[in-house]
Ligand SMILES: Nc1ncnc2c1ncn2[C@@H]1O[C@H](COP(=O)(O)OP(=O)(O)OP(=O)(O)O)[C@@H](O)[C@H]1O
């Protein structure tokens with residue numbers, strides 16, 4: 133079983149998220165993608181963040197794919213840091229091939245995540261390109277640190293079975309949407 137771990141604040145979810153979900157399923161040959169609605173990104177303020185229950189309902193409407201599972205697992209496990217989540221999941225499901233799925237902006241700042249090198253050594257990572265983040269992601273400290281572990285885009289189907297560190301940059305169509313823009317538009321309306 134190959135499972136993508138797609139965590140997010142999803143405040144609110146949008147078509148860019150749906151794009152990431154679909155692309156990861158296709159390019160990585162995943163059996164499932166778990167949309168993990170975060171109790172709160174440890175690097176972001178939780179001011180004004182709707183509760184997990186509200187965001188779950190909204191994410192279900194956007195994720196809408198037979199292989200997508202939308203879950204509040206992080207709230208239930210009591211994890212906020214991805215390293216804790218990955219450790220717990222690997223212990224709970226040792227036979228599942230997990231892949232971390234993130235957008236290019238998060239790969240650009242991955243070196244600020246708790247235990248980032250260790251995360252990259254525990255789980256393969258798929259990075260989906262995003263407008264305005266391509267260069268920052270490909271020149272990031274994480275990209276440079278793990279330059280030797282980058283897998284060619286055409287080999288995405290192999291990624292879940294590789295021994296980490298292993299990461300892929302998935303280019304192609306970029307979707308110019310962000311939750312920040314949607315929140316601002318809602319405030320103006
Ligand atoms: N348009 C997009 N293209 C590619 N990846 C995206 C896109 N939007 C979000 N992501 C990725 O999806 C994950 C969840 O993103 P998040 O919920 O923070 O949305 P966001 O639009 O980045 O929100 P915000 O503007 O509040 O930071 C992150 O890994 C992020 O990089």
Ligand SMILES: O=C(O)c1ccc[n+]([C@@H]2O[C@H](COP(=O)([O-])O)[C@@H](O)[C@H]2O)c1
Nearest residue numbers: 139140141170173175213214215245246
């Ligand atoms: O573990 C960390 O230090 C860490 C730092 C920043 C983000 N994350 C996770 O990255 C995912 C995407 O976050 P966000 O807010 O960009 O949607 C979400 O699952 C967060 O919990 C994790």
